[in-house]
Amino acid sequence: MKLFALPATLLAVVAATSVGASTINPADYTTVLTEESREFTIGGADISGNAAVAGNGDIDRFRAPDLSGGDSTLLSGRAFTDDQDRWIFRNVTGLFTVDLLDIAGSSLLPRGEFSTRFVIRVDGNRVARQDFLGDPTSGEALDALPQTLFSQVLNDARVVIVARDRGGASDYDLGVTLASVPLPASSLLLLGGLAGLGAMSRRKRKS
Numbered sequence: 001m002k003l004f005a006l007p008a009t010l011l012a013v014v015a016a017t018s019v020g021a022s023t024i025n026p027a028d029y030t031t032v033l034t035e036e037s038r039e040f041t042i043g044g045a046d047i048s049g050n051a052a053v054a055g056n057g058d059i060d061r062f063r064a065p066d067l068s069g070g071d072s073t074l075l076s077g078r079a080f081t082d083d084q085d086r087w088i089f090r091n092v093t094g095l096f097t098v099d100l101l102d103i104a105g106s107s108l109l110p111r112g113e114f115s116t117r118f119v120i121r122v123d124g125n126r127v128a129r130q131d132f133l134g135d136p137t138s139g140e141a142l143d144a145l146p147q148t149l150f151s152q153v154l155n156d157a158r159v160v161i162v163a164r165d166r167g168g169a170s171d172y173d174l175g176v177t178l179a180s181v182p183l184p185a186s187s188l189l190l191l192g193g194l195a196g197l198g199a200m201s202r203r204k205r206k207s
Contacts, residue, residue, distance in 0.1 A: 024101055024173055026050075029074040030067075035059040035085065036078035041173050042102040047076055061086040069094050069180030076173050078106055079116045079165040087161040087174075095179040097151040098161060103132055105139025106169035112139050114168035120150045121160045127152070134168060146175075153181050 024041045026032050032050040036058050039048040052062045058080075064073060064087055077085045089096075098120060105111035114134035120127055128150040133142045163172055 024074065024175075026074055028072070029175070030071040031065055031073045032076070033062070033064065033073060033087075034076045035062070036080060036083075037108075038076045038078060038171065041074075041076055042104050042171055043173075047074070050076075058083060059085055059087075061088065063088045063090065064176075066091050067094075067096075067176075067178040069178060072175065072177040074101075074173065074175055075161070076171070077163055078108070078169065078171050079114075079163045080106060080108065080169040081165060083165050083169075085163045087163075087176075089159040089161075089176070092154045092157045092159050092178065094153065095151065095177075095181050096154050096157075096159060097175075097177045097179070098128075098149045099146050099175040099177075100132070100149055101146045101173040101175050103134075103141050103145065103170050103172040105134050106171050109169055110139075112136060112168065114139065114170035115166040116168075116170045116172065117162075117164045117166045118149055119162040119164070121162070122152070122154065122157050124158075131166065132170075134170065149174075 023043045024045055026041070026045050026047050032047050033052040034047055034050050034056055035052050037056050039046070041047055052059050059077070067073065067089060075087055079085065100118065103116060105114045112134070113136040115131060117129065117131045119129045130149060134140060135142055161174065
């Protein structure tokens with residue numbers, strides 16, 4: 001599995017940016033993808049015209065556009081009747097973060113209790129799993145939101161985000177971001193040293 005330890009400085013940045021987020025603004029995202037007739041975020045922002053597939057139907061499995069450093073994607077989906085959405089990201093290199101921005105009982109039904117499971121796999125290995133429940137009366141999540149589901153530095157990885165109805169339909173809004181990770185100073189010095197050794201060996205061969 002192509003995972004790297006997350007530097008303490010980056011962990012501090014993640015903690016600072018994933019806590020206390022406000023209302024979702026689709027304009028803040030490089031790409032917006034919707035499925036199962038979603039046209040508004042749970043908070044009411046208009047995301048119509050951003051269907052992942054023609055007709056804005058159930059995706060089941062969808063390959064998201066490749067991300068570059070600094071890109072972000074808003075995924076607005078629906079876990080419905082034992083549905084299992086799979087959002088697939090390939091060639092992921094950098095700090096990859098998945099935040100559950102909002103989740104609520106599906107607007108297709110009178111908003112009530114729900115049970116939704118999110119699973120994240122990297123190169124086929126499960127790296128995160130979390131269940132979220134909704135209040136039986138209001139349909140609002142019982143957990144504090146937003147919440148970071150996964151954040152790790154990856155190298156040329158394949159990531160699959162799975163959202164599954166475990167008993168009660170829900171609408172969910174996920175934020176996926178990729179940040180470039182600069183090489184530590186020690187790595188730059190090592191690369192410089194290797195380049196110098198290569199140049200010296202070339203000079204010796206010429207002489």
